[in-house]
Amino acid sequence: MMGNLAVALITHGRIQTTLTKAKALRPFIEKIITLAKKAEAANDAARKLHFRRLAISRVRDKAAVAKLFDELVSEFTERNGGYTRIYKLGQRIGDAAEMGLIELIDGNDEGYSKKPAKKAAKPAKKAEKKEEAPAEEAEAPAAEEATEEASTEEKKPVKKAAKKAAKKAPAKKAAKKAAKKAAKKED
Secondary structure (H helix, E strand, C coil): CHHHHHHHHHHHCEEEEEHHHHHHHHHHHHHHHHHHHHHHHCCCHHHHHHHHHHHHHHHCCHHHHHHHHHHHHHHHCCCCCCCEEEEEEEECCCCCCEEEEEEECCCCCCCCCCCCCCCCHHHHHHHHHHHHHHHHHHCHHHHHHHHHHHHHHHHCCCCHHHHHHHHHCHHHHHHHHHHHHHHHHHC
């Protein structure tokens, strides 16, 4: 089955199949592409033939292997793995199987950009908040400012664990209660 899926992928460039089959096909086809890369890098004709025969023994379609070794391998010479990409398509209507689209990546595709490094300023802000927490309990006006700051900071994306810890902090609860009491007295 992997051989037939590999032939279809080499021939067409992309295929639609179940997500499980696509995930199983990825390492299989990447090993075949690696054989093609080794054959292209080899200087000896006997080594090239050896790699081609190894690929034919796994794929069992000479035309697909010839296309891979002669045409497609030049796109992958600069890449170190990651020759395929899988997209999730949703569920199939008949049996609700998860469908996926697996495709060979173009040679000029740079892939996903690297995530930017996390800012070091965020942990420093958290440390400042912890220091301010005892002072907030003593002063009611400071409590009102703290609730305003908390509401603006809650709008920013925060990890769930940090958010839960902030909700459970007794200092913040006390500050919120003091702010509510002050608001009721003003009304």
